[in-house]
Amino acid sequence: MSMVSLPSLQDMIDSISRERNLPKTAVQEALQEALLKGYERYRRTQQMDSNQFDEEYFDNFYVELDTEEEGFRVLANKTIVEAVDNSDHQIELKLVQEVAPEALIGDTVVLDVTPEQGDFGRMAAIQTKQVLAQKLRDQQRRLIQEEFQDLEGEILSARVLRFERQSVIMAVSSGLGQPDVEAELLKRDQLPNDNYRANATFRVALKRVSEGSHRGPQLLVSRADAGLVVELFSNEVPEIEDEVVRIVAVAREANPPSRSVGPRTKIAVDTLERDVDPVGACIGARGSRIQVVVNELRGEKIDVIRWSPDPATYIANALSPARVDEVRLMNPDDRQAHVLVPEDQLSLAIGKEGQNVRLAARLTGWKIDIKDSAKYDYEGEARKMEELAEARRLAAEEQAALEAEEMALAEEALSEVEDFPEAGTSEAAVGSEVGSVEQAAERAAVEMMDDEDAAATISAAVEAAPEAIAVADPAAAADVETAAPAETLSAETVGFDPEADSLSPDAAGGEAQ
Template sequence: MALVLLPGLNNLIDDISEEKKLPAQVVETALREALLKGYERYRRTLYLGINENPFEEEYFSNFDVGLDLDEEGYRVLASKIIVDEVESEDHQIALSEVMQVAEDAQIGDTVVLDVTPEKEEFGRMAAATTKQVLAQKLRDQQRRMIQEEFADLEDPVLTARVIRFERQSVIMAVSSGLGRPEVEAELPRRDQLPNDNYRANATFKVFLKEVSETPRRGPQLFVSRSNAGLVVYLFENEVPEIQEGSVRIVAVAREANPPTRAVGPRTKVAVDSIEREVDPVGACIGARGSRIQQVVNELRGEKIDVIRWSADPVQYISNSLSPARVEVVRLVDPEGQHAHVLVPPDQLSLAIGREGQNVRLAARLTGWKIDIKNSQEYDQESEDSAVAELISQREEEESLQREAEERLAAEQAARAEEDARLRELYPLPEDDEENIEESTTELEELPISENEEAKQNEGLSNEQSPEDGPR
């Protein structure tokens, strides 16, 4: 068959490569795969209405498409095995036929034949299939490159631009670096900030939350405005002491989407200083609040509390409830990390916060269960009694959990022992193979002297001594 000409093939590949930001080799591979799918569709349409589809799933695995960029065309090639009697014309060819052009051909050899159909025979259905497959392959390659480009990104915070809206999600354009093309990322509803105004072409700092593979759409980028990592990044960029390492962020507790609109977004940040002369809280706030104000502006007015971390849980819990003034912190159950915090009556609502937000964030930040108590109404004896009951209940639950785990471990050990006993009585085929291999290995590892001694003993036992007489 003659070469099927595709006028302007080189220009087509260059245009697609530039438009999709893909290497020319990737475009060529996608085009070859698309043309091969088009050829499969052409072959299948020949049997429509005649009989059932005779082609299995891997039927065309020996076919390929060769692009000729110089002549600007393509050929469909089939690899066929030389046989005496042909059973499948698409996979085999008779030896007598091959020997007409190659006398040294032998059975079992493989030859590559041109099976390109005429351009007029290709058909509209096959052409449409080629076009669809090419578009799909190019999308797959784009997404694959996106996944590779963003999966190992060192800086997880990107500048994003709003381009459109889909249901409750915002579709944004992001770039992994200078000079790199923009790609689409999804900002789901749960990761948006209530104070953000997502209008077209508005820009935001976003945290690259996930690069995931979805069944239908392939690799997808998911970004977030509510992730605590965004707060860490903003402080690192605004506070030189954090970049230098003299100040470190120990923990972050963020509630970017409160349960109700009556409560605004709020974040608590615990910081510590490596050097004694450096005030970590002052460094993060800056002169007249200049540094923290930049972070607040980027987060559209989100309230941020910067507190000093302490290795002493009493001091750390007291600091975490800022701006409330704390009188006493009682660690009523250190093992269960449960604390009672006593505050004056006028500080009670401030310590708890609107709808419990302040104490909730303090508990997340410290990892302790915190109960706010009125210092004037606190009855230590009754409170200790109630805590003792809770401790007893917790210890009982832990004991039951340990017993359940021990019982499960014992059952698994007994089951494994029974399985081993049954395999000794009724070995599986693979067990026999393993035993044979082990026996062979042991024989190979037997010392040479012992082998020779065994052979000598065997020889002596088989020899007949003249003194013994006939047996």
């Protein structure tokens, strides 16, 4: 059998395996695919009309590597036929029977179609090199996908390698004994207090494993994700790992809109054990546990609060360290609350540039309006609530009346359909019935003409009917249109809408540390 020589084939495979962090079998597979593409290029250059080779033309060809003799062969599976139509896919029966008399039509044989060493030219070699590089990248991406696909959201150790534009390229390990893999830390996922110097180590959250074939690292990691805080607490607090304490919700602002405001996180915790303090468990003796998390996040401020099923208590706890006088749930359906605080607590409740109340709103899922207790208009707010409740009551009544009317119309239409003749009735029978109805109508009309008062009454009713149908309930509609407008916040009110990156959107409750 002929062979194309590849000097130091085994050394080349070993070298690529080390450089690319790939198993040797993966390198061999990539090399075989690349050499087959090179053979295809060689065949196309030999053929006058290369268009006859479609994408599947060489599917019956494959490459066999010989590391001992340092070379490769090209082999083809060919079907035995009586008369050959395509010599690349078929072979004549009588030729095969010269060496294998038991061969039959339809059997498959393997033939060596390796070109001569000199025939495998420069263009084929270039094609092989290009395809090999692509196949090796594909192999790497496939192996990375298999290694990391179940680790999304997990905490990984990362080491800074280099910088590309505003991104940091890091080396991360899956902890499965495989070599480190490059990951990208985008600008928006970095922390302002981090110092990303070469070889500095960080703990990062695996944000996404890309399946695409784009250039650059396949892994995206984050230092700003709320899940990083959750995983750090889970690693430091045994009660969370044992599910004695649970993290209900997290609101994090790792990159505040202003540089004058530092990163901050609020985390709500709860427990089903009466003798366990969930907040104290997360903080630890003399703050030992939470300090580990703070140090890892480079000094980020963290508030641990107690979750509560009572929304008012939860909102009050979420605004810690501010002291709250009262929480009034103004509109539970829209989750709007007024929080009354003493005048000296206003700035603390709002926080620098609104950060405290903003995070509290995200954590609880409520729209929070901070108001001065001394200036709060209880009577005015009560009237607004009554007007809002009345408007909702009228709207509900109108909706109920509309639904009842629609139901009545539907029942009437259904009864009319049921009164129609059955589908099997003959045309003659239908015509007879129609004639009978017309005769009855004529007799009724003659009788009515004898009574002028009755005729006038019927005429008036017919003329009034369209107007009665067109106007359903004008009084109710007017009531809805005159309902009280929505509350307009005064200049002394500070309000925020929640946009929580909460782990539990339905959560409500907590105490801050």
